[in-house]
Amino acid sequence: MVVCGDDALARRLATELRSVYGSHVTLVLPPAGRSVSPTVVGRARASALIGRMSAAMNRAAGIGEPAASERLLEADELTDEVLADAGVERAAALALVHDDDETNIRTALAARRLNPRLRLVIRLYNRRLGQYLEAVLDQAAALATPGTDPRAFDASTTILSDADTAAPALAAAAVAGTSKVVEAEGLILRAAERTGPGPAAPGGSEICTLALLSDPSAEPAPDGGVPGPQLLPDEETVAAGAARGRVVLETVSYSGPNLPSGRSVPLGYLLSRRLRWSFAGLVAAVLALAIAAMLTTSDRDYPLHAVYLTVLDLFSINEPATGEPAARQILQLLSGLVGLLLLPVLFAAVLEALGTFRSGSAVRRPPRGLSGHVVLLGLGKIGTRVLARLRELDIPVVCVESDPDARGLALARRLRVPVVLGDVTQEGVLEAAKVHRAHSLLALTSVDTTNLEAALYARSVDPTLRVVMRLYDDDFATAVYRTLRTAHPRATTRSRSVSYLAAPAFAGAMMGRQILGAIPVERRVLLIAAVEVAGHAQLAGRTVAEAFRPGAWRVLALDTGSAGATPTIPAPAPPPDARGTATPPRLLWELHPGYVLRPEDRVVVAATRRGLADLLGHRPDTMTGATPPH
Incomplete structure (x- = not known):
């Protein structure tokens, strides 16, 4: 895997690929100091840069130590020579996550010429331009390899935006207090830990059991360690391990009061x-x-x-x-x-x-008696996407914005969302948003101190209020999280950066269009993927129960959309219309065990890395981009 970028997202993405997927990564960054010619930095320096982030991320996610460190390149400009030195001609995937759209587009065109079979993941802010670019690069890959079976390799092009990919996690954190989520056809899923049998937590509907956690009371393994978790267990195994902790997959929903919607004025x-x-x-x-x-x-x-x-x-x-x-x-x-x-x-x-x-032609005021809503601070690039996600879940929102020309005000006006215009640091602004009766607070402004001040004020008003802050500096975010958790142990506090939340989606796109996301389970990982039934003997003609292979893969949902469509990572769902409604998901999650899978069907599966590789007919090293051992 090759990652090219100039900010924290590139480093986060490299860490995600190495620690979660076990991939070998070449990270291309601009020089730290003065401009120098492209050079390969030593493995010790690469370990110091990427290894520390991997260790911290692994400790947070409960994943084992990463494999050996990989290469780090420094280059002023992404020329053909730099791309060749990075190994693009023999790489499985390339991620271009520079903050400049023009740089990413120019490099993508050059990379497609050097390697027509390369998977491309490009970070773009312009959605319309991204759609055109994706179609052109996919067509170029098809014309460069005439007569080749498209299923023999995946040369897809995926256009992503960090704002779009971080929005579902931020919305889920506001509703369910977690950011460990996977998005499928506009539906937000979360992986939650449960101790013993029991109903799903408020705000969610349980779909299935993904894993049984390690049993500390079990007999030690031959190597002296505790046996690991059991991934994708069958019903008998789940019943036998009822006393053990388990990881379940749930949908994120909201059951609180809704704001009035529609064109009628109350x-x-x-x-x-x-x-x-x-x-x-x-x-x-x-x-x-x-x-x-x-x-x-x-x-x-x-x-x-x-x-x-x-x-x-x-x-x-x-x-x-x-x-x-x-x-x-x-x-x-x-x-x-x-x-x-x-x-x-x-x-x-x-x-x-x-x-x-x-x-009403400008903004609406918070209605009298409103409670149980989400207070959203900031209607910039991130806040606008999060607002659309929250309204798709029918969650009442009150926005606070200091700039009367902010890009999100048009969306708030169209969705009839109340907005308080004013600086959140000024007296009375948060009171006007009724933060004392809110369900949670989302501080998404571009200033860390503003977000922190709003969170501290909200804590003083309601010590149990759920708070989610967007902080750029990781060390600062860690210190804030620990302090607030100590001062308010009964409250839920989350401090996240956009790069932290967006990296899993970019990493999943680099693994192929089938990958929707990854869920860490202790030292192992489960992949959520969309797979066409046609061409897979393990699925076609079998019932859902017969297609289930414990420990390898499990069919979760059926796509009820058009048959024969190419599996893709679900694009961010369009914003709701003026009535606040969105297109319902096409995925059917409550599948009868006796349903027979047809070749024209497309299904969503949960699988291990090796299980997905067997299902798709690939070697495990081709799934991760790793070099097979000699």
Whole structure:
């Protein structure tokens, strides 16, 4: 695997490939100091740079120590010579994650020319340009290898954005308190640990058991260690190990209150509570006058006629009650007085409704009585993607943004999401977002100190509030996390960088388009992949139960979309429409064990690295890009 970049995402991606997938990686970075010619840095320096990150990441994920360190190249510019020195001509995949789109595009075109069979993963911010580029590079790979079976190798091109790939994890952290997630067809899945049998945790629906964790009370292994986890166990094994911890796959959902959606405007947005009470009092006065008129009339007037006469008196369009009984005259005077009181109330209602419609074209205010929502700070590149994800889950959101020209305000206006314009560090801004009644706080501004200040203030208001912060500096994020966890042990605190959350998706794309994500289980890893049934004897013509191979792979879901489609990593789902609804997922997760898999079907499977390699007909070293041992 070859990774080319100029920021933290490149280092994170290299670490993910080495520690999770066991791949050999060549990392190409710009020189740390003055410009020098491309040189191969010694293995000791590569270990110092990448090894420390691998060790820290492994300790956090519970994965074993990585393999031997790989090469690190320094280059001012990604020329053909640099790419050749990095081994692109014989590499399995190349990731271009520079912050500059033009650099990534130029290098991708050169790499496709050098190696038409190379898998390309490109980081681009421009979605439309990415779609065109992906089609061109895939067509170039097909024309450069005429007459070759496309299934013999995977020369796919995948365009990703760090903002799009980090958004599901941030949304899941706000809902379920975890970022260990996998995305499939717009559905967010999480791997959660359970102790013994029991229902899924709130905010999730359990799909299956992925693994049984190690049993500390078991007999030591021949090498003296504790036996490892059992991946993809069958039902009998799960029942026998009911006392052991297990890793289950769950869907991330939300069951709290929803914001009003649709094009209709609720009455609470148009009229304030005082005006509504004023109208109620006037209606009660009219009814009381009508009843009094009906009771004081000698011939006992009908109720509807009595109301009609009262309304005429109210608007002063009835004949004067001269020559009529005193009671009728008094009621007419009282009706005229109530009519005078009605005029200012109607005038105030008109002004308030006009003001509501005027502000509705800009941003909405948080509704009265809102609770259980997510407070989202920052509507920049990351915040906009996270907002779309949260609304796809029907989660009520209140946004806080200081820039009136932020890119996410248009999306918030279209989705009818309340926005508080103001600096979160100023007094009263977070109170206006009703953070004291919120479910969680997502601090996603581009300033670390602003995110920290907002989190600390929210903690002072509600010590149990779930807080997720976006912090750029890893050491600073670690220190903040440990301090807040110590100060508020009962609360959930997460501090993540975008590169940390985006690296798994980029690494999965480098493994091939089938890979949707990876889930670490102690010192091992499970892959979630999309596989076509056609051409796989282990799947075609078999039932779901017969296709299950314990310890190797398991069919999780069936794609109900178009048959024969090429498996791809699900692109980020489009934002919801103006009604706040999104296209429902095409994956069917509750498969009957007796369903027979057809060649035109496409399924989502959970598999080990070796199991997926056997299923796809590859050697394990071709799945990871590693060099087979001599």
